[in-house]
Amino acid sequence: MLELSNLYKSFNSGTINEVNALQDVSLTIEDGSFVCVLGTNGSGKSTLLNAVAGTFITDNGTIMLNGINITRLPEHKRARQIGRVFQNPFSGTAAAMSIGENLALAAKRGKKRGLSQVLSSSILRALKEKVKTLNMGLEDRLDSPIGKLSGGQRQALTLLMSSWLKPDLLLLDEHTAALDPKTAGKVIELTEQIVTEGKLTTLMVTHSMQQAVNLGDRIIMMHQGRIRYDFRGEEKKRMKVPDLLFLFDELRRKDQIDKRVAELLELEYV
Amino acid sequence: MTLLIGSITIGLIMALLALGIFISFRIFDFPDITAEGSFTFGAAIAASLIVAGINPVAATALAFVGGMLAGAATGFIHTRFKINPLLSGILVMTALYSVNLHVMGKSNVPLLSQNTLFTWFEDFSNNISGKDAMVNLIGWSVPARDLWTLCFCLLIIIACSLLLLWFFRTNIGTAMRATGDNDQMIRALGVNTKVMIIAGVALSNGFIALSGSMLAQFQGFADVQMGIGMMVWGLASVIIGEALISENSLGMVIAGAVVGAVLFRLLVAIALRWGMNPNDLKLITAAFVFIALVLPGIMKKTKKIKLIH
Numbered sequence: 401m402l403e404l405s406n407l408y409k410s411f412n413s414g415t416i417n418e419v420n421a422l423q424d425v426s427l428t429i430e431d432g433s434f435v436c437v438l439g440t441n442g443s444g445k446s447t448l449l450n451a452v453a454g455t456f457i458t459d460n461g462t463i464m465l466n467g468i469n470i471t472r473l474p475e476h477k478r479a480r481q482i483g484r485v486f487q488n489p490f491s492g493t494a495a496a497m498s499i500g501e502n503l504a505l506a507a508k509r510g511k512k513r514g515l516s517q518v519l520s521s522s523i524l525r526a527l528k529e530k531v532k533t534l535n536m537g538l539e540d541r542l543d544s545p546i547g548k549l550s551g552g553q554r555q556a557l558t559l560l561m562s563s564w565l566k567p568d569l570l571l572l573d574e575h576t577a578a579l580d581p582k583t584a585g586k587v588i589e590l591t592e593q594i595v596t597e598g599k600l601t602t603l604m605v606t607h608s609m610q611q612a613v614n615l616g617d618r619i620i621m622m623h624q625g626r627i628r629y630d631f632r633g634e635e636k637k638r639m640k641v642p643d644l645l646f647l648f649d650e651l652r653r654k655d656q657i658d659k660r661v662a663e664l665l666e667l668e669y670v
Numbered sequence: 671m672t673l674l675i676g677s678i679t680i681g682l683i684m685a686l687l688a689l690g691i692f693i694s695f696r697i698f699d700f701p702d703i704t705a706e707g708s709f710t711f712g713a714a715i716a717a718s719l720i721v722a723g724i725n726p727v728a729a730t731a732l733a734f735v736g737g738m739l740a741g742a743a744t745g746f747i748h749t750r751f752k753i754n755p756l757l758s759g760i761l762v763m764t765a766l767y768s769v770n771l772h773v774m775g776k777s778n779v780p781l782l783s784q785n786t787l788f789t790w791f792e793d794f795s796n797n798i799s800g801k802d803a804m805v806n807l808i809g810w811s812v813p814a815r816d817l818w819t820l821c822f823c824l825l826i827i828i829a830c831s832l833l834l835l836w837f838f839r840t841n842i843g844t845a846m847r848a849t850g851d852n853d854q855m856i857r858a859l860g861v862n863t864k865v866m867i868i869a870g871v872a873l874s875n876g877f878i879a880l881s882g883s884m885l886a887q888f889q890g891f892a893d894v895q896m897g898i899g900m901m902v903w904g905l906a907s908v909i910i911g912e913a914l915i916s917e918n919s920l921g922m923v924i925a926g927a928v929v930g931a932v933l934f935r936l937l938v939a940i941a942l943r944w945g946m947n948p949n950d951l952k953l954i955t956a957a958f959v960f961i962a963l964v965l966p967g968i969m970k971k972t973k974k975i976k977l978i979h
Binding site: 453474475476477479480482484486490491492493494495496497501502504505506508509510511513514515516517518519545561562 | 841842844848851852857858861
């Protein structure tokens with residue numbers, strides 16, 4: 401279970417470029433839940449994910465994962481509990497290293513790494529089995545550098561890597577945004593399969609409302625660093641893309657009203 | 671022929687330097703200029719300890735450890751205080767200059783009448799082949815001890831290369847390679863990249879100091895200036911190795927660095943023999959590395975232009 405309470409994070413604080421990326425964000429995600437996070441650009445959805453992953457330390461608030469307080473834990477220590485897939489397909493794998501080596505690195509996520517050979521025969525056998533489940537024919541190319549693969553293939557492998565050791569939490573950061581629609585569809589299919597089979601607790605940031613509607617059991621909409629809507633259960637099931645679009649429009653209109661009211665007040669009183 | 675064997679021997683000693691530079695530059699993408707200081711540091715440690723009567727093997731091993739400490743200092747300054755890699759290296763290199771003078775007590779320590787690794791090799795040769803024996807090598811008469819020395823150096827460098835190859839295939843070694851390749855990814859897999867960088871730069875400088883300590887014993891003195899230009903020298907060796915070996919499997923890349931170091935030393939020996947002014951050596955080495963770095967890009971551009979027209 402992931403419990404965020406009263407998280408705050410601002411960047412460039414004290415300067416003219418100050419951005420309040422997270423403002424009083426509280427959120428509880430139950431075990432096995434699959435949550436999609438939607439939001440406009442700069443709404444703080446990726447910041448939320450990075451705060452949980454430990455890319456930076458938050459200014460205020462606490463993050464608890466399965467009863468462990470990870471608020472001040474460095475990124476690499478949180479990796480014991482958290483699996484991640486990045487937006488950029490190049491971020492999740494080491495390009496110059498072979499497919500086998502990349503996967504073998506993931507087989508030791510968060511564990512002690514010693515002086516035994518990374519590609520032992522038992523690991524090789526296990527990862528061949530794993531890669532076979534992708535149906536991409538990659539199991540015969542374990543020696544070739546992962547950098548030669550397409551973005552979709554790399555993203556599929558990253559998914560496999562992040563979920564090899566069952567994580568307490570899987571973080572997906574717009575992991576299909578950089579792919580063409582067809583490949584994105586395949587990666588989403590694989591995501592669903594891996595999450596369902598492993599009953600993984602998942603937090604997925606996406607810009608695609610269709611994905612949010614089709615996947616998962618909860619939708620969270622963020623705007624200006626705050627959680628504005630939270631749909632779950634039956635309510636989530638009833639959500640369709642037009643409903644979400646309408647809500648976005650509403651959020652935007654509220655912004656404009658704020659500004660217009662400010663202008664009106666200015667005219668009146670200043 | 672004697673000259674050739676001597677050059678190859680020095681080339682093999684410099685191959686250790688090339689391995690060190692390979693680790694920092696190629697595996698970690700860390701332009702580590704500490705090399706210039708740690709090369710001399712290794713020589714200084716080994717020379718002073720040998721003069722003090724310590725066993726040469728122990729002295730050489732301690733030189734390796736000293737180099738590792740110097741590298742760890744650079745890695746620590748970089749990761750802990752977020753100082754740019756180049757500047758971290760320059761700081762440690764500059765500090766090492768004073769340290770080296772303190773270790774040696776003066777700017778030059780002669781080793782000619784001392785027991786070094788190489789006098790051991792000579793003794794071994796005298797016992798096996800007889801004193802001052804000459805060996806017929808494809809028509810050339812060469813001193814047996816030079817040949818034995820060469821063989822020992824070859825053995826040492828092969829052992830070091832295999833050790834490195836083994837290490838970079840272990841779980842921890844692979845994590846190090848991944849740190850240089852994609853630190854974001856390996857952090858997400860639970861590896862403390864700061865520790866990896868410190869350990870990697872330490873390992874690199876250990877090899878560089880080892881190279882320095884062996885060169886000092888081979889040439890019979892340690893000098894406080896002997897590290898100058900060594901980083902570029904090592905880089906030149908690595909680049910030659912990469913040009914020779916197009917394959918990028920780990921074993922071949924390591925072998926490439928070793929062969930590159932020997933070849934580069936041979937090229938230098940030939941150039942000096944043809945009458946190149948020794949004072950120009952560093953200028954030409956730098957120019958060579960510059961060209962090797964720039965050439966691939968220019969070739970790509972001209973190819974593109976040809977394709978367009």
